[in-house]
Amino acid sequence: MNKTQLTFPEEFAKRISLNYPFAESLMDSLNSAPPISIRLHPEKEMEDFSFKSKIPWAKNGVYLTERPTFTLDPNFHGGAYYPQEAGSMYLSTILENIDLKEDPIVLDACAAPGGKTSILAEKLNNEGVLISNEMIKSRATILMETTTKWGYCNQIITSNDTKSFRKSRIKFDLIVIDAPCSGEGMFRKDYKAREEWSIANCNICVTRQKEILENLLPSLNEEGYLVYSTCTFNPAENEVLLLDFINTFDLEVCKIPQYDGMLQDKEGIGQYFFPGFTESEGFYCAVLKKKGHSEMDKLKISTNSSVATPNFIKKSKTEIKYYQNENFIYACHPLTQHVSTLLKENLFVLKTGTLISQQFGKKQVPQIELALSPFIETNFEQLTLTKDLALKYLKGETFELASTPGFKEILYGKITLGFINHLGNRFNNLYPNEWRIKMKIT
Numbered sequence: 001m002n003k004t005q006l007t008f009p010e011e012f013a014k015r016i017s018l019n020y021p022f023a024e025s026l027m028d029s030l031n032s033a034p035p036i037s038i039r040l041h042p043e044k045e046m047e048d049f050s051f052k053s054k055i056p057w058a059k060n061g062v063y064l065t066e067r068p069t070f071t072l073d074p075n076f077h078g079g080a081y082y083p084q085e086a087g088s089m090y091l092s093t094i095l096e097n098i099d100l101k102e103d104p105i106v107l108d109a110c111a112a113p114g115g116k117t118s119i120l121a122e123k124l125n126n127e128g129v130l131i132s133n134e135m136i137k138s139r140a141t142i143l144m145e146t147t148t149k150w151g152y153c154n155q156i157i158t159s160n161d162t163k164s165f166r167k168s169r170i171k172f173d174l175i176v177i178d179a180p181c182s183g184e185g186m187f188r189k190d191y192k193a194r195e196e197w198s199i200a201n202c203n204i205c206v207t208r209q210k211e212i213l214e215n216l217l218p219s220l221n222e223e224g225y226l227v228y229s230t231c232t233f234n235p236a237e238n239e240v241l242l243l244d245f246i247n248t249f250d251l252e253v254c255k256i257p258q259y260d261g262m263l264q265d266k267e268g269i270g271q272y273f274f275p276g277f278t279e280s281e282g283f284y285c286a287v288l289k290k291k292g293h294s295e296m297d298k299l300k301i302s303t304n305s306s307v308a309t310p311n312f313i314k315k316s317k318t319e320i321k322y323y324q325n326e327n328f329i330y331a332c333h334p335l336t337q338h339v340s341t342l343l344k345e346n347l348f349v350l351k352t353g354t355l356i357s358q359q360f361g362k363k364q365v366p367q368i369e370l371a372l373s374p375f376i377e378t379n380f381e382q383l384t385l386t387k388d389l390a391l392k393y394l395k396g397e398t399f400e401l402a403s404t405p406g407f408k409e410i411l412y413g414k415i416t417l418g419f420i421n422h423l424g425n426r427f428n429n430l431y432p433n434e435w436r437i438k439m440k441i442t
Contacts, residue, residue, distance in 0.1 A: 134159055179228065182205050239270060270287075383411065
């Protein structure tokens, strides 16, 4: 019995050895230390930040020399960057090489924890509509936190099985499916993925992937794009699966850029990232375009339901309106509001746009989403904390902080973290309970 059979599931090692002449090198790489990578927010600036090198296929992606304790970095909590596997950042290159129509409607179908959704948000830059869906409720909560910290105003968060989208009147110009898979590409980061791997589980993944594609492709506009990705090396979950859909749904393969170390699949449909050959984990990605000619009219939208700009808003850097739902005021583009209304006919919508404030009696209390959005500027006084005090704030603690009464924005360097309500001799910490640091800080 050789080393690969001892280290990896036997059937996995056998398939890799049969399919790839570099199988031994790949196995060795899967037992090596993974690179550490993050993606920087294009609208938020950190002070005193250094990195090892840039990621070739990701405009805002960088490698770090070592893995920091992200929980103890206030910049992380303020959405200045997002820890993300380097291969999956390839989506940013794909988006630069497809021709999306003006104000596109985009669906990220399996969006949690939110890394690819944040890339999509950057590309749209508050234009069009981004619908980020996650079926599993606990993962949808994580998705909402990620999108809130990234701070774009044109997002809608939903939590639905993909079959629910068959009932919706909305058609999409881009559908991104980062499909649940057997996870072979993550074997060196996730030993549990090795333990759970089996041929039976791979077959279950294929069935699930087929269902997702069958549910969503009827909602893809003509001339619309499908971006399909997994973190597995299994052709049955990648190019072999896509072959069946290319003819059924009249799709054409789009050529995507190839960087050093990437390998095209044997069907000429997509590209593989292999640990040891690319500085990443295992990743597969393909882009397909629906044939035909789209002559659909733009959705007719109305701004009549919007409300006046709250008096604590100084200005916005993007075109938004303000809307009220019961005691909540939120900000988004009128198109986002309109699409959200249509989705609610058949789908469960968790969040629309950026939540600005909640009314308690006659008082409007600013919300964390407003603090973390780099696109809306407020009139609130800003208070800058040291790192030690910033971490105490993020733990939900209170401490001596001189200021006048009223709501204040809390900053660490140039990064906004949230709000407090200063009472003159003390303050109420408004950082969300569910986000507070639980780790003991020495």
